[in-house]
Amino acid sequence: MIYTNIALGTASRTGQTLAGIMAWMIEFLTVNSKPILQVLVLPGLAFTLVFALVAVWFERKFLARAMLRVGPYYCGGRAGVLQVFADFIKLFLKExxxxxxxxxxxxxxxxxxxSFVPGLALILIPFDANWVLxxxxxxxxxxxxAIMGIAPLMPIFAGWVSNNKYSFIGAWRVAYMYISGEIPIVICAAAVAIMAGSFNLVKIVExxxxxxxxxxxxxxxIVFFIGVLIESERTPFDLPVAETELxxxxxxEFSGILFGFTMMAEYVMLQAW
Structure with a gap:
C-alpha cells in the first residue's frame, strides 16, 4: 500500500511537471511567435535553403544556355527542376x-x-519596416x-585545417580575391548610405x-554586382576552385554533408549580399 501511494505521488508530480513545461512552451511560442517564424522561415533557415536550391537550378540553366547546352535534366524532365533536390539528397547520403x-x-x-557566418548577417536585413529580426x-x-568582412576568413581557415597543399593554395586565392572584392563593395555601400542619409538599413530601404x-x-x-560575384566565387571569378590545377x-578534402555545407555557403553569401 505504501509503495502504491509513493508511485501515485511520483506520477502526480511528474504529470504536474510535464503540464507546467507544456504551459511554458505554449506561452513562449505565443509570445515569441514572430521571432521564431523569422528564424525558421523568413529570413531564416527555410528561406535560405529554398533560395540555395533555386539559385543552383537557375545558375545551371543560365550557364547551360550561355554554353549552348541544356544542363542536367536527369530528374524533373527537360527543365531538370528536381535535379537540385536529387543532388541535395545525394550529398547528405554520401560518406x-x-x-x-x-x-x-x-x-x-x-x-x-x-555557412553560418554569412547567414548571421541575414538577421540584419529588413524585408519590411516591421519584418526585421x-x-x-x-x-x-x-x-x-563587419559580419560580411569576417565571413571570408572561414574559407581560409577551412583550407588551412584541411592540411592539404591544394586546399591551402585555394584558401590563399580566396583571400586575395576577397580583399579585391571587399573594398569596392564597402565604397558602394557607403555611397548608398550617403544618398539615404543614414546607416540604418530600414531607412535605407524606405x-x-x-x-x-x-x-x-x-x-x-555594376561595381557592386561584380564585387558580389567575386565575394561569392561565382563565374567568372571562380579562380580559387580551378579544377585543372587545384x-x-x-x-x-571535404566530402558528404560537409561538402554540401561548403557549397551552400556560396549561395548564403550571395543571398546576404
Missing amino acids: MIIPDSVNWLFFALMPIMV WDIGSLGLPMFL AQSNMIFAIPQFIGF VFGWRT
Whole structure:
C-alpha cells in the first residue's frame, strides 16, 4: 500500500511537471511567435535553403544556355527542376571522410561556420519596416559589413585545417580575391548610405520607395554586382576552385554533408549580399 501511494505521488508530480513545461512552451511560442517564424522561415533557415536550391537550378540553366547546352535534366524532365533536390539528397547520403592528418573537430566545424557566418548577417536585413529580426538602428550597415568582412576568413581557415597543399593554395586565392572584392563593395555601400542619409538599413530601404538607388548610381551598382560575384566565387571569378590545377580549391578534402555545407555557403553569401 505504501509503495502504491509513493508511485501515485511520483506520477502526480511528474504529470504536474510535464503540464507546467507544456504551459511554458505554449506561452513562449505565443509570445515569441514572430521571432521564431523569422528564424525558421523568413529570413531564416527555410528561406535560405529554398533560395540555395533555386539559385543552383537557375545558375545551371543560365550557364547551360550561355554554353549552348541544356544542363542536367536527369530528374524533373527537360527543365531538370528536381535535379537540385536529387543532388541535395545525394550529398547528405554520401560518406563523410575525415583525413587522418587533420584535427577532426575543426575539420568538421569549419564547413558549418562557412555557412553560418554569412547567414548571421541575414538577421540584419529588413524585408519590411516591421519584418526585421534585429534592428540596431544606425549601426545596421556597419554591423552588416563587419559580419560580411569576417565571413571570408572561414574559407581560409577551412583550407588551412584541411592540411592539404591544394586546399591551402585555394584558401590563399580566396583571400586575395576577397580583399579585391571587399573594398569596392564597402565604397558602394557607403555611397548608398550617403544618398539615404543614414546607416540604418530600414531607412535605407524606405529611402528607395520612390526610386531605387541603382538608377542614379548605375555605375556603382555594376561595381557592386561584380564585387558580389567575386565575394561569392561565382563565374567568372571562380579562380580559387580551378579544377585543372587545384582539384576543387579549399573544398578538396571535404566530402558528404560537409561538402554540401561548403557549397551552400556560396549561395548564403550571395543571398546576404
